Structures are given as C-alpha cells and as structure tokens.
Amino acid sequence: MAAEMRIDMTKALAERFVLNARFEMALDPPLVLILFGPSGSGKTTLLRCLAGLDWPDRGTIAFADKIWFDRTTGVRVQPQQRRVGYMFQDYALFPTHSVAGNIAYGLRSLPPAERTQRVASVMALLNLQGMEDVKPQQLSGGQQQRVALARAVARHPSLLLLDEPLSALDLPTRMKLRGELRELLRRLAIPSIVVTHDWEEALALGDQMVVLKDGKVLQQGTPQHIFNLPKNVEVAKIVGMETVIPGRIAHAADGLVTVEAGGVKLLAVSQEPVGADAFACIRAEDVVLEPVGAAATSARNHIPAIVQNVISMGALVRVDLEAGFPLSAIVTRSALEDLHLVPGVKVTAAIKAGAVHLIPRQSSVTSVKSSSSKWSETS
Amino acid sequence: MNWTAIGVTFQLATLTAVILLLVGLPIAYWLTFSPRRWKFVVESVVALPLVLPPTVLGFYILVAIGPHSPVGRLYTDLIGHPLPFTFEGLLLASILYSLPFAVQPFASAFDQVDRRVLEASWTLGVSRIDTFFRLMLPLSATGIVTGFVLSFAHTLGEFGVVLMVGGNIEGETRTVSIDIYDEVQALNYAGAAKTALFLLVISYAVLLTVYAMNRRVWAVWPQK
Numbered sequence: 001m002a003a004e005m006r007i008d009m010t011k012a013l014a015e016r017f018v019l020n021a022r023f024e025m026a027l028d029p030p031l032v033l034i035l036f037g038p039s040g041s042g043k044t045t046l047l048r049c050l051a052g053l054d055w056p057d058r059g060t061i062a063f064a065d066k067i068w069f070d071r072t073t074g075v076r077v078q079p080q081q082r083r084v085g086y087m088f089q090d091y092a093l094f095p096t097h098s099v100a101g102n103i104a105y106g107l108r109s110l111p112p113a114e115r116t117q118r119v120a121s122v123m124a125l126l127n128l129q130g131m132e133d134v135k136p137q138q139l140s141g142g143q144q145q146r147v148a149l150a151r152a153v154a155r156h157p158s159l160l161l162l163d164e165p166l167s168a169l170d171l172p173t174r175m176k177l178r179g180e181l182r183e184l185l186r187r188l189a190i191p192s193i194v195v196t197h198d199w200e201e202a203l204a205l206g207d208q209m210v211v212l213k214d215g216k217v218l219q220q221g222t223p224q225h226i227f228n229l230p231k232n233v234e235v236a237k238i239v240g241m242e243t244v245i246p247g248r249i250a251h252a253a254d255g256l257v258t259v260e261a262g263g264v265k266l267l268a269v270s271q272e273p274v275g276a277d278a279f280a281c282i283r284a285e286d287v288v289l290e291p292v293g294a295a296a297t298s299a300r301n302h303i304p305a306i307v308q309n310v311i312s313m314g315a316l317v318r319v320d321l322e323a324g325f326p327l328s329a330i331v332t333r334s335a336l337e338d339l340h341l342v343p344g345v346k347v348t349a350a351i352k353a354g355a356v357h358l359i360p361r362q363s364s365v366t367s368v369k370s371s372s373s374k375w376s377e378t379s
Numbered sequence: 380m381n382w383t384a385i386g387v388t389f390q391l392a393t394l395t396a397v398i399l400l401l402v403g404l405p406i407a408y409w410l411t412f413s414p415r416r417w418k419f420v421v422e423s424v425v426a427l428p429l430v431l432p433p434t435v436l437g438f439y440i441l442v443a444i445g446p447h448s449p450v451g452r453l454y455t456d457l458i459g460h461p462l463p464f465t466f467e468g469l470l471l472a473s474i475l476y477s478l479p480f481a482v483q484p485f486a487s488a489f490d491q492v493d494r495r496v497l498e499a500s501w502t503l504g505v506s507r508i509d510t511f512f513r514l515m516l517p518l519s520a521t522g523i524v525t526g527f528v529l530s531f532a533h534t535l536g537e538f539g540v541v542l543m544v545g546g547n548i549e550g551e552t553r554t555v556s557i558d559i560y561d562e563v564q565a566l567n568y569a570g571a572a573k574t575a576l577f578l579l580v581i582s583y584a585v586l587l588t589v590y591a592m593n594r595r596v597w598a599v600w601p602q603k
Contacts, residue, residue, distance in 0.1 A: 053498050079501040086502040092495035096517045105513075106503025155503060 003027040005159070005191070009059030009069070013045060019215040021046050025208065027064055030191040034206035034223060036199075038238060042215040043195040044089070047161050050193065051086045052079035063159065082159075085152030085190070089164045091144050093136035099123075099147050100132040106155045118154060125184070126150045142173045149181075153188060160185075160192040166201060175272055178204050179360060199241050203227070203279050203359045211235050224279065228326055233313075242284040242328040246361075249276055257358060262325030267300040268356035279359040284318060286355035287329035290348045291339060299350040303327070307345045310336065317341075323349055380574050383550050384558040388535060391466070391554065395473040396531035399481035402474070403526060407485030408511070426479045433476065437543025440472045444544075469545035469552045476540045477530040484529060488522020489515065525589050532585040535578065 005025040012018050019042035025033050035043045048054040050061060052068065055076065061069040068077045079086075094102050100119055107115045123129055126146040136144055145165065152160060165181060166174045182205050185192055194205055202209055202223050209223040218238070219231045227244040230236035247261030257270045261280050268280060288299065305323035317336045321327045327349060331341075339347065406425065410418055428436055444451045444462040454462045462468040492515060500510040516523065538556040545552030547561070555578050562571035 051498075051502055053502070079498070080504050080506055082502075083504070084502055086499065088495050088499060090495070092493065092499040094496060094499070094514060096514065105500070106505060108505070151499075151503070 003064040005064070006060065006062045007046075007050070009049060009056035009061060011045060011049065011054070011056045011058075013042060013215065017042075017215055019045055021212070021215075021217055023210050023217055023220055025191065025193070027191045030189045031207040032185050032192045032194060032205050034202045034209040035193060035195045035212060036197065036202050036206075036209055036223075036226075036239070037212035038197055041212045043197075043212055044163055046212070047086075047163050047193065047195055050159070051084050051161055052077060052082050053086075083155065083157050085155065085157035085160045087148050087152045087160075087162045087165055090168055091136075091148035093144060093147060093151070095135065095137060098133050098135060099128060099139070102136065102147055103150050103154050105151065122150045122154045125153075125187075140173075141169050142177055145169060145177060149184070153190070157190060160188070160190045162192065162194045164195055164197075167196075167198070179272075181205060182361075199227070199239055199281075200357075200359055202239075203244060203281070204361060211238060213238055227281070240283075241281050241357075243280075243282040243287075243326065245280045245282075245325045247278055247280045249274055249278060256353065259356075259358065262323070264303055264324040266303075266351070266356050267353040268358050269354045270358045272360070274358050274360040277361050279361050281357040281359060282327065282351060282355060284328040284330040286351060287327065288350040289319065289329050289331055289335070289339060289341070290350055292346050292348055294348060297350055298352070300353040301349075301351040301356065303349045303351070305347055305349045307341050307343050307347060309343060310341060321347070321349060380570070380577065381553075381555075381558045384553050384555050384574075385577070387466070387550065387552070388554040388556075391470060391473055392531045392534040394470055395477055395534040396481075396527050398470075398474055399477060399530045400523070400527055403478065403481035403485050403530075404523070407482050407489055407526075408515075410482070410486045411489040425482050428476050429479050433537065433539025434543055436476060437472060437540040440475060440540070440544050444468055444471065463544060464546040464548060464552060466545075466551050469541060472540045472544040473534045473537060476537055477533045480533045481526040481530040484522045484526035485519070488519035488525075491522075492518045521592055524592065528585055528589050532582055532589075535582060535585075 004027055007024070008022045010018055010020045021042070025031065035046065037043050045054060049056050049069070056069060056071065058071050059069075060067065060071070063082070066077070067075045068082060069075060094105060097105060100123070103122055104115055104119045107118060110118060123132070126149060128143070128146055128150060131139070131143070136147060139147065145168070149165070166177055169177060178201060185205065194201070196202055206223045208220070209226050210220045211218045211226060213234065219226055219235050224244050224246065226235065227239050227241050230239055236242070245261040247259040247266070249257060250260045250265065251258040252270070252274065255269055255271060257268045257274060259266050259268055259278060259280050266280055292304070303323045305321040305327060307319055308322050309320040311318045311320070313330070315333060316330050317333055319329045319331060319336070319341055321329060329349060341347070410422055441463055442448065444454065446452065446455065446461055451462055462471070496514060496518070497510055500514055501507065505513065536556060537554070538560070541552065541554050541557055545554070547553050547557050555574055559571045559574050559578070562568075562574065
C-alpha cells in the first residue's frame with residue numbers, strides 16, 4: 001500500500017457548526033491538494049488540526065505510518081514533532097529577526113556550515129538573494145510571502161500546509177506569484193495542502209481538490225473533474241465555473257490567444273503570458289446558444305454542438321452540450337422553447353473571446369493519473 | 380541622611396524586582412495563555428494588593444509567617460530564627476505587595492504578542508520554552524522592563540507593610556519611608572525633607588524612564 005495521509009476528524013467550532021473532515025491524500029508521488037471552499041467553511045481550522053495547532057474533538061489523523069492524533073488512544077503529536085511547513089495567511093514573520101534569521105530560525109539542529117548553506121540555497125530558490133539582513137517590516141507583500149514560504153520549506157518538511165498563500169496580495173502581484181508558486185511546488189516535490197477560495201488558484205496549483213462547505217466535505221477529485229462535473233448544485237455554486245478544458249496554446253499575439261481544446265480552436269483574451277499548456281474556463285452564463293447557420297455576431301467563438309441534457313433550474317435552464325468537449329450553457333425557459341432545445345438537437349454555441357478564461361498550467365504530471373484511482377468518487 | 384536606611388531600601392527594592400521577574404513571568408504567561416475558565420480568580424488574587432490597605436496585607440502576612448502558623452514554625456525549624464521582623468520577612472512581604480506591579484505589565488505585554496508568530500515557531504520545531512526565550516521575551520521587552528522598574532519603584536515607597544512585617548530595626552528592616560516618619564515624629568523636619576526629596580527624585584526618575592519608554596503598557600492615565 002502506498003503511503004497516504006488519512007484524515008477522519010470532527011471538531012465543534014460553534015454551537016451549530018461542526019467541522020467533519022474525512023478524506024485521504026496520497027503522499028507518493030507528492031501531490032498538491034487544494035482545500036476549496038467559501039470563507040467560514042472550516043478550511044483553516046482543518047489545516048491547523050493537521051499542523052497540531054488545534055485539536056479535533058474526535059477521530060484520527062495519520063500521516064503515512066505515523067499517527068498524529070487519535071482520540072481513543074490519546075495520541076497527540078505536538079506541532080514540533082510533525083515536521084510540517086506551515087504558512088500563515090498573513091505570514092506571521094518574526095519582526096525581531098532579519099530575513100535570513102527568519103529562514104534559519106528552525107535550523108538550530110543543523111551544524112553552522114550546513115545551516116548557512118541551507119539558508120543560502122532556500123533564498124536562491126525563492127529569489128531572495130541580497131535581502132539577508134532586511135527586516136520583514138521593510139519588505140513588500142510579495143517579498144514577505146516569499147520569505148514566509150522560504151521559512152516553511154527550509155527544514156525540508158514532509159508536508160507543506162499553505163493557508164491562502166496569495167490572498168494577502170494585490171491582484172497583479174497575486175497573478176505573478178501564482179505562476180511562481182506553481183513552479184516552486186512542482187520543484188519542491190513535497191506533499192502540499194493549499195487552502196483557497198479562489199477557483200483560478202485551485203486550477204493553477206492543484207492536482208487534487210477537496211470541496212468543503214459548512215464543515216462538510218462535499219466532493220473530492222481532480223480540480224478539472226470537480227469543475228466540469230460538480231456532484232450537486234451546492235458544489236456547482238461554490239466552484240462557480242462550469243466548463244474547464246485542458247488545452248494547448250496554438251497562437252498568441254496582441255493579447256489574443258488561440259487555444260486548441262478537444263479538437264476545437266478557441267479564441268481567448270489573456271493579459272498575462274501563458275505557457276504551452278493552459279486550462280480554458282467558460283462560465284455557463286457566458287455561453288449563448290444560436291440556431292445553426294445564424295448570422296454573424298460579435299462573439300469570436302462559434303462552436304457546433306449537440307444538446308445532451310436539459311436540467312431545469314427554476315426560471316433558468318442548464319443545457320449540457322457536446323462540443324468536442326463537455327460544455328454547459330444557462331438559458332431562459334423561453335429561449336429553450338424558441339430554439340426547441342431537446343437532447344440530440346444541433347446548435348451553435350457562441351462565446352466571446354473575453355469570456356474564455358485561461359489558467360496557465362504545466363501539463364499534468366503522470367503522478368496525477370496514477371493517484372486518481374485512490375480518489376473514489378464516493379458520496 | 381540615613382545612608383543605612385537608603386542602603387536597606389535599595390537592597391530590598393532590587394531583590395524584590397529581581398525575584399518578581401523570576402516569579403512574575405511564569406504567572407503572567409499562565410494568565411495570558413491558560414484556557415482555564417477560573418483564571419480570573421488568580422487574576423483577582425494577584426491584583427488584590429492594588430486595593431487592600433497595606434496594613435491589612437501586612438497584618439495577614441504577619442499572621443501567616445508568625446510563630447503560630449505552620450509556615451512560620453517550619454521556617455523557624457529550618458533556619459533557626461523566626462521570619463517576622465527580619466529582612467527576609469520584609470522581602471517576602473514586598474514581593475507579595477508588588478506582585479501586581481510586575482505581573483500586570485508582563486501579562487499585558489504577552490497579550491499583545493501575535494499568537495501566530497509563536498505558533499509559527501512551534502511548527503518550525505522549536506519547543507515552547509525556547510520559543511518563549513527566542514521570541515516572546517524580545518517581543519515583550521518593553522513590558523517586562525516596565526514591570527521590573529515599577530515593582531522596584533513601588534518597593535522603594537512602601538510604608539505600611541514594612542511597618543507591620545518588618546518593624547523598625549536599623550540596618551535590617553528600617554527603610555527610607557520609615558526613616559522619614561521617624562524624623563517627623565522627632566520634629567526633625569530638615570532631615571525628613573532631605574530624605575523625602577531624595578526619594579521623590581529617585582521615584583520620579585524611574586517613572587520618567589518607564590513612561591518615556593512605553594506609556595501604553597501600564598496605563599495609569601487614559602490611553603490615547
């Protein structure tokens with residue numbers, strides 16, 4: 001049996017709010033797991049329980065062959081003994097220590113020469129060279145984020161826990177550092193759990209994803225799977241993005257990007273440079289359905305599609321289509337009747353280039369496939 | 380001026396402040412971080428000397444360490460002489476009397492330290508006690524200095540407790556404040572004035588230091 005982390009715990013957070021987390025995470029090969037959910041869903045508390053900063057009321061937490069917490073046998077491994085790297089949402093850097101001092105803080109057990117060398121290599125990894133003696137208060141938000149990350153990884157932890165690692169940053173910095181973080185997590189190859197409520201972060205960083213709401217695990221699987229096939233309306237509302245297709249960038253110029261996905265060429269607008277691979281993401285609200293052979297419109301993407309399924313959502317109707325890839329559209333009931341949309345009907349799906357969101361993404365490593373079998377889609 | 384009394388006073392104040400540093404820090408740490416619901420009981424006990432008349436506190440200390448109490452008898456058996464009306468007895472009384480002046484600034488300073496900073500230290504494999512010395516103390520340094528200086532200054536000026544527990548033994552328990560009282564009783568106003576001015580200047584200098592350093596930690600005055 002391959003090593004895995006098993007979490008099965010409950011913790012009462014308020015009178016009527018109980019965190020009830022139960023899932024497994026494969027550790028070998030190392031994956032990035034996204035804890036996804038709206039604020040107040042218990043994500044941070046769960047992360048703190050994994051770090052040993054909070055204690056569950058009941059249940060067990062096991063990391064590979066080590067039991068970290070077990071209520072029945074009374075095992076409570078302290079945070080000092082867990083070898084986790086924890087990054088706080090607001091970083092919690094030590095104001096009394098320099099950048100190098102922060103990074104070296106947990107390395108007292110190393111011989112001085114090795115410690116110096118470790119600090120230097122971690123600083124190089126995070127592009128912090130030359131800031132050794134600067135105090136954290138003098139750094140920009142993005143630099144503080146990198147120092148916090150450097151401090152968390154310096155001890156070579158066996159598990160990395162990142163609490164909303166990018167949320168304290170302004171939007172341009174966040175988009176820049178998202179790419180850096182993805183690259184860093186890939187190079188570190190440490191099992192990581194990233195808390196976020198941002199769907200772009202989830203898609204860009206995650207190999208696996210757990211959706212949490214009101215303390216309950218709603219769904220688990222690969223991010224792409226959850227976005228495309230949310231288990232129920234509740235999950236669909238939380239993720240807020242109906243279509244996610246892996247694609248290859250065919251052409252990019254003047255902020256317009258042509259991406260090939262499922263045998264279809266999609267035109268998208270992208271301000272930031274994207275690599276060879278990306279997820280193309282489309283909201284169902286942004287998909288307009290037209291009869292085949294309709295006159296030209298300003299929308300740049302016209303995709304022939306076949307209606308697969310029609311799901312009533314009150315005044316609106318969700319139409320699932322096959323367009324070379326699964327695509328969803330949300331239309332009014334009257335539009336449904338005018339276009340005679342029933343399964344099997346051919347339509348044209350029109351999507352504005354600006355409504356196709358691109359999330360840059362390294363092509364999935366093989367590990368994702370091999371581990372996905374562990375993620376049984378149980379309810 | 381009575382230099383012997385001044386010597387006794389400074390020795391008493393210094394020892395009291397040092398011992399309160401050692402005793403007060405763990406108490407303050409416990410008061411700040413304990414999840415116990417009943418810690419307000421301990422908080423109230425620590426704060427009692429702020430409101431009790433020194434004579435009341437002195438009376439109970441005297442009874443507690445006197446020859447009729449188990450504590451007093453045990454001390455006499457171990458050391459060979461009773462505790463009341465000795466420098467050691469006076470020191471014990473001073474420590475209890477100045478306890479809130481040390482513990483409250485310590486606890487207030489600890490309370491202002493961001494807990495996540497401490498938790499970050501724990502996740503980096505550093506024990507709680509090492510975290511205390513490597514992060515907690517530097518981060519609450521001004522509050523700790525404030526508590527140290529205030530307990531020192533408060534001991535300099537104590538009168539009622541000294542009179543009850545220490546008596547008035549030259550070179551042993553006779554402090555500056557007692558000396559001033561004696562001078563006034565003897566109608567030696569010139570001698571009393573000199574000593575009083577000396578104590579005033581010293582106390583004011585000490586408080587100037589504290590408030591210049593950080594006036595928020597122990598606010599006698601409304602906070603801005």
